[in-house]
């Protein structure tokens with residue numbers, strides 16, 4: 553009897569709409585199998601951007617460490633779990649979506665957090681990575697205590713990332729890096745405005761019959777991560793492999809600096825910069 557009860561409970565967490573979260577988009581509007589259609593489809597944008605970034609960052613990863621590819625490989629899983637979450641609005645979907653974001657952030661921090669900003673008691677990156685791992689495991693376990701607070705906690709980590717970037721950019725005189733920083737922050741501000749507005753002003757957007765802000769957030773946040781992570785990687789390359797003369801370029805149109813940013817490594821001398 554107890555076995556039947558617990559397996560029913562197990563099934564409950566996979567059930568459609570078992571999550572306490574429900575985004576502004578109308579449920580089952582376009583399909584009886586997909587709860588939030590536009591939010592699900594927009595999650596596939598992760599699958600387009602991740603392979604492009606993996607390809608573009610490959611020369612830098614080859615020089616620095618192939619482990620860097622983990623960030624964008626994990627972003628493919630974030631997209632997959634996000635699509636599953638919005639398709640079902642299940643509790644398992646929510647936790648997979650949120651925990652995969654937490655672990656991408658952890659890998660990003662372990663890989664790119666500037667050495668000079670390490671707490672004073674930490675001497676090398678492997679000790680720092682162990683500290684990040686410990687914090688991530690504790691946060692993963694705590695995330696089950698109050699799942700509705702998880703997304704807000706993740707946004708706080710996002711704010712810390714922005715603060716770190718601001719500290720790093722204070723001394724930077726490289727115009728291309730400064731432009732990339734401004735674009736990254738602008739994309740993040742637009743993205744987070746959509747996320748907050750979808751959560752807090754839903755009745756307003758319903759009256760306008762425009763309930764797609766969370767889907768737009770998906771698209772903007774992937775672009776913010778593409779821009780922001782390239783900037784962090786560029787600062788890392790300037791500090792850790794300066795002999796390969798890292799520079800910034802854009803694909804497909806470098807001339808107008810439009811498209812996806814990436815790092816070019818060359819042996820020719822560059823104009824002086826300080827980052």
Ligand SMILES: CCCCCCCC/C=C\CCCCCCCC(=O)N[C@@H](CO)[C@H](O)/C=C/CCCCCCCCCCCCC
Nearest residue numbers: 634660661664665703706707710736737740776777780781
């Ligand atoms: C020195 C550190 C370097 C770190 C490198 C960056 C690593 C990538 C970081 C984050 C990945 C974010 C992926 C977002 C997925 C969105 C899925 C989603 O929509 N989930 C929602 C539910 O469907 C959920 O409610 C969202 C919660 C909020 C997540 C907030 C994540 C913080 C993102 C910070 C990105 C900053 C970009 C850089 C800007 C300068």
Ligand SMILES: [Ca+2]
Nearest residue numbers: 574575576577
């Ligand atoms: Ca909804």
Ligand SMILES: [Zn+2]
Nearest residue numbers: 591634766770
């Ligand atoms: Zn989402």
